[in-house]
Amino acid sequence: MEINQLLKKGANMIKGRQYGNPVLEATLLLGELLNVDNTHIYTHGKEEVSQVIVDKFLELMEKRSKGYPIQYIINKKEFMGLDFYVEEGVLIPRSDTEILVEYVLSYIEENHNNQPINILDIGIGSGAIGLSIAYYKRNVNVYGTDISDVSLKVANINKNRYNLDNVILMESNLFEGINEENRFHIIASNPPYIPKNDIETLQREVKDYEPMKALDGGKDGLDFYRRIIPDSKRYLIEKGLLIFEIGYDQGQQIKSMMTDEGFKDIKILKDLQGLDRVVLGVKERRS
Ligand SMILES: C[S@@+](CC[C@H](N)C(=O)[O-])C[C@H]1O[C@@H](n2cnc3c(N)ncnc32)[C@H](O)[C@@H]1O
Known part of the structure; x- marks a missing residue:
């Protein structure tokens, strides 16, 4: 034919x-x-x-x-100009997540250019956030954690694909595996944030084939933010940046969680559709 x-x-x-x-x-x-x-x-x-x-x-x-996603069939998804290997069991990187990565890259240029800073990516998945930052900023050290074996395997394939020897991957339930002595200039995360009852309403490509561990954010979708925001203060340097991807209607709630925990300069960034997509803030001096 x-x-x-x-x-x-x-x-x-x-x-x-x-x-x-x-x-x-x-x-x-x-x-x-x-x-x-x-x-x-x-x-x-x-x-x-x-x-x-x-x-x-x-x-x-x-x-x-x-409904099986094309990206799992061809084992590929382009993100930040890089070809990420993906397979069933890992979240397929979304272009909306590039907003967070682009913010971090320009934040590094403005605040830490050419300095060997430490960044933590919680729930690294295929590596979309952490590995892109490590690729475009070779002087930073990226620590990537995940609770899923498949995610860590896939992130490791992508790390090796781009020879990123400035990346350390580890299995960890949020901060559990991180040594308390480690301090990060930036903590970034795109945690699971879909409210449990909404998962059934998602398109078949997502709800039937993408990993539940990457989607389910608990009853109101905010479980991971509730855990990460207070704990992050123990691991951030003074004036360190905490930055999250969020669901389109979660901006104000996460902003007030960060305010309650003493974060300053809190901002919400919008995606190309004009919807809230990223929340960030800086750890205040004392905590
Ligand atoms: C929404 S996905 C994001 C993946 C990737 N960072 C991205 O942006 O494409 C959330 C990730 O968090 C991981 N995860 C879920 N619960 C976790 C936990 N308790 N500790 C660490 N990682 C977790 C999932 O396995 C998944 O890889």
Whole structure:
């Protein structure tokens, strides 16, 4: 079968799905199987594809048609200009999370440029936050923790992919595995923040296939913020930065939790849709 015909067939198999982009997804998958880039696919429409590849492609498109995320099929997700390896069991990085990373990168430039500072990423997942920071700021030391074996395995693959010897990964339930003597200039986290009862309402790609450990933030979605905000003060340097990704309607509640714990200069950053996406604040001098 020719590339064009196969693409059309594949895209048709998923065109009824509410989420995703059928032609792009079919192109990405076929490109992976043929080991060529999208441009090759677009410019070689008449090229014949072997039956083995046709069968594999149709089998995987069938899986995709049931809601299985394309990123798990191709084991890839682009984030901050880097290619992250992903597989089932780890959260697929979201482009909204780039807002937090970009803020941290410019904060480092303004406050700690070229200094060997320490950063902690709690719940590192595939490594989206911590590894991107470590990649673009080679002088910082990033500590990444997670409670999930798969996340740590995947983060380690990505760490090795980009030779990030400024990153230490460790299994830890929030701060439990962190030595009390460690002090961080920045603590960043994108913790699970979906209210338990809302998980059922999420799109199938997420609720059926992404890890519950990465989504479930307890009854009101705020469990992890309640635990991290007070404990973070023991691990932050004076004037250290605490920065979170948050759900679109959680900004004011998390801001008041941080105010109650004595954080200063608290700000809420919005995403491209104009929704609250990040909250940050600075640890005040005494605590
Ligand atoms: C929303 S995901 C974020 C993943 C990644 N940082 C990102 O932005 O793509 C939350 C992560 O927190 C981890 N996690 C859940 N409970 C945890 C805990 N008690 N201690 C440490 N990590 C935890 C999950 O395994 C998951 O990788």
